[in-house]
Amino acid sequence: MQPKEKRRILITSALPYINGIKHLGNLAGSQLPADVYARFQRLRGHEVLYICATDEHGTPAELAAQDMGISTQAYCDRYHEIQKELGEGFALSFDWFGRSSSDENKALTQHFAHALEANGLIEERTSKQVYSVDDGRFLPDRYVEGTCPHCGYEKARGDQCDNCGRLLDPVDLKNPYSAVSGGTNIEIRDTKHLFLLQSKMQGEIRNWVEASTDWPQLARSIALKWLDEGLRDRAITRDLSWGVPVTRPDGSVRPGFEDKVFYVWFDAPIEYIAATQEWASAADGDWESWWRTDQGAADVEYVQFMGKDNVAFHTVSFPVTIFGSGEDWKTVDKLKAFNWVTWYGGKFSTSNKRGIFMDAALELLPADYWRWYLMANAPEGSDAGFTLEGFQAAINSDLANVLGNFVNRITKYTVSKFDGALPAAGTPGDDEAWMAAELKKSLAEISAHYEAMEFRKAAAETRALWAAGNEYLTRAEPWVKYKSDVDAAAIGVRTGLNLVALFAIVAQPLIPNTAKTILDTLGVPNENRNWPSPDDDNLLDALPHGLPITAPPVLFQKIEDAMVEEWTEQFGGEPIEA
RNA sequence: GGUUCGGUAGCUCAGCUGGUUAGAGCGCACGACUCAUAAUCGUGAGGUCGGGAGUUCAAGUCUCCCCCGAACCA
Numbered sequence: 001m002q003p004k005e006k007r008r009i010l011i012t013s014a015l016p017y018i019n020g021i022k023h024l025g026n027l028a029g030s031q032l033p034a035d036v037y038a039r040f041q042r043l044r045g046h047e048v049l050y051i052c053a054t055d056e057h058g059t060p061a062e063l064a065a066q067d068m069g070i071s072t073q074a075y076c077d078r079y080h081e082i083q084k085e086l087g088e089g090f091a092l093s094f095d096w097f098g099r100s101s102s103d104e105n106k107a108l109t110q111h112f113a114h115a116l117e118a119n120g121l122i123e124e125r126t127s128k129q130v131y132s133v134d135d136g137r138f139l140p141d142r143y144v145e146g147t148c149p150h151c152g153y154e155k156a157r158g159d160q161c162d163n164c165g166r167l168l169d170p171v172d173l174k175n176p177y178s179a180v181s182g183g184t185n186i187e188i189r190d191t192k193h194l195f196l197l198q199s200k201m202q203g204e205i206r207n208w209v210e211a212s213t214d215w216p217q218l219a220r221s222i223a224l225k226w227l228d229e230g231l232r233d234r235a236i237t238r239d240l241s242w243g244v245p246v247t248r249p250d251g252s253v254r255p256g257f258e259d260k261v262f263y264v265w266f267d268a269p270i271e272y273i274a275a276t277q278e279w280a281s282a283a284d285g286d287w288e289s290w291w292r293t294d295q296g297a298a299d300v301e302y303v304q305f306m307g308k309d310n311v312a313f314h315t316v317s318f319p320v321t322i323f324g325s326g327e328d329w330k331t332v333d334k335l336k337a338f339n340w341v342t343w344y345g346g347k348f349s350t351s352n353k354r355g356i357f358m359d360a361a362l363e364l365l366p367a368d369y370w371r372w373y374l375m376a377n378a379p380e381g382s383d384a385g386f387t388l389e390g391f392q393a394a395i396n397s398d399l400a401n402v403l404g405n406f407v408n409r410i411t412k413y414t415v416s417k418f419d420g421a422l423p424a425a426g427t428p429g430d431d432e433a434w435m436a437a438e439l440k441k442s443l444a445e446i447s448a449h450y451e452a453m454e455f456r457k458a459a460a461e462t463r464a465l466w467a468a469g470n471e472y473l474t475r476a477e478p479w480v481k482y483k484s485d486v487d488a489a490a491i492g493v494r495t496g497l498n499l500v501a502l503f504a505i506v507a508q509p510l511i512p513n514t515a516k517t518i519l520d521t522l523g524v525p526n527e528n529r530n531w532p533s534p535d536d537d538n539l540l541d542a543l544p545h546g547l548p549i550t551a552p553p554v555l556f557q558k559i560e561d562a563m564v565e566e567w568t569e570q571f572g573g574e575p576i577e578a
Numbered sequence: 579g580g581u582u583c584g585g586u587a588g589c590u591c592a593g594c595u596g597g598u599u600a601g602a603g604c605g606c607a608c609g610a611c612u613c614a615u616a617a618u619c620g621u622g623a624g625g626u627c628g629g630g631a632g633u634u635c636a637a638g639u640c641u642c643c644c645c646c647g648a649a650c651c652a
Binding site: 231 | 583602610611617620647650651
């Protein structure tokens with residue numbers, strides 16, 4: 001096979017909002033698959049840059065901080081650290097995990113606004129906003145509550161009614177009051193805001209979407225739906241203090257916008273680029289070679305991972321900003337959208353104590369257990385239900401019995417019958433040829449699935465390869481041959497031990513920690529842990545003869561029924577009432 | 579309401595541009611083996627592919643209608 005050209009792959013996963021701890025579904029829908037993909041491509045020898053960040057602006061963060069009685073800055077500092085640590089806990093291999101509140105993002109957001117305005121795509125408009133006399137400020141979105149004009153629910157938020165689910169304009173609320181002070185002295189006043197004239201970009205965006213034939217069906221249909229309905233001009237500023245200040249090109253505050261900032265949906269995606277700048281500053285990297293097509297980024301493959309709720313922003317809104325700037329920015333090439341993971345068919349909910357969240361998960365079991373199940377059951381075709389029973393079955397069968405036991409049986413046998421050294425004797429026969437053929441086929445299939453970002457299939461084929469290893473041992477039966485011909489047994493043991501290493505190498509994208517444990521135990525050097533080529537005829541005899549072998553500790557503990565019962569009690573396993 | 583996606587063995591799901599006896603994993607039954615985390619390997623049972631009509635030599639796979647579920651609608 002010809003050596004593959006080294007590709008440069010830029011990967012971003014949707015930015016988790018700063019508010020609170022994310023649940024397993026949030027993890028499975030963008031950060032985790034992005035990580036698996038990044039790890040795979042690194043193992044293939046490609047140059048990968050995996051970028052993520054917390055999305056920190058917007059009213060929910062401010063209100064949450066207020067509830068805790070701390071500043072929004074302090075709140076974001078705290079939750080950024082928590083999310084960063086949880087990401088590390090789940091072995092998410094970000095090259096950089098940034099913050100949308102960074103100086104880089106402020107500067108870049110302002111830069112884009114100036115460029116857009118220079119191109120006639122931003123204009124000031126006067127609109128009516130809810131003003132609280134008691135608080136002396138305008139009340140955007142959730143800062144105002146009142147009675148829903150549609151259903152009469154009395155605690156509807158300014159942007160959306162939690163009862164009937166309809167989106168609202170704050171000025172339409174009946175009996176409005178301030179969510180800050182409770183004050184009812186409310187007026188509707190005129191105020192200026194910046195509007196992004198998305199309607200002017202309609203044609204250009206449509207051409208781009210229609211040319212992007214590689215996108216999955218889900219993404220294309222969502223993007224075209226928005227375009228069919230017509231892009232609307234949207235306000236990109238809000239009456240808040242926490243966010244990116246609205247400036248003029250000379251850096252001074254824009255007159256009339258002293259108490260306003262850019263709205264979160266405008267600055268958040270720009271953070272993909274700004275976070276790369278943050279990475280460049282910290283790691284002495286060249287961010288422009290990843291993002292500026294006039295600075296070396298033309299050959300970059302840009303892959304975005306996101307939940308389906310984010311597709312429109314990535315395929316339409318953010319491209320308006322990018323294309324509207326008139327500058328040479330890299331745009332997305334491939335994108336992968338995920339459906340939701342549900343908890344027994346219902347929603348994860350902190351307040352209702354339904355579902356396992358990222359922090360709780362790591363207290364129960366190591367990250368690899370969750371990573372395996374979430375990817376083997378990724379919500380790719382439709383929503384996927386998380387159940388503890390399904391989790392238990394997958395862990396016990398796939399990880400403990402098929403992989404864990406395989407490693408255990410062959411390493412222990414080597415210790416007891418071959419003095420803990422990889423045997424050099426014996427010559428490969430039919431069984432080894434069969435295994436080599438299985439391996440070759442499996443490696444090609446797993447690679448193809450990862451390349452296509454089909455994570456369920458990649459996991460299933462990885463498992464099938466492990467199972468083939470067990471079948472091989474049944475065929476080779478070294479424990480039988482040992483009685484009459486030690487050399488004939490030796491080839492089975494040697495092949496089995498090489499399979500252990502290969503299984504771990506191939507498992508690295510999905511279960512990196514366990515894979516490392518296995519490879520460390522075998523003493524496989526880092527440079528030999530790259531993705532194997534199906535055309536390498538020496539794969540089953542790659543480990544050095546005489547290599548000392550010890551049995552690693554039990555790799556996966558089984559999940560007992562009692563644990564499932566306990567967790568069901570703790571996390572609410574009952575199906576949701578219709 | 580509109581749009582989109584789903585409804586395939588007990589469970590979770592594969593089935594590309596229509597074409598031999600509809601597949602996998604789990605679960606279940608039986609058998610084999612004993613190196614191993616009571617693990618593993620093999621065999622088998624089980625499906626009128628949501629319902630109805632149509633196109634075709636041929637439909638799970640295309641068209642229409644209906645039922646059910648989910649999501650999205652800035």
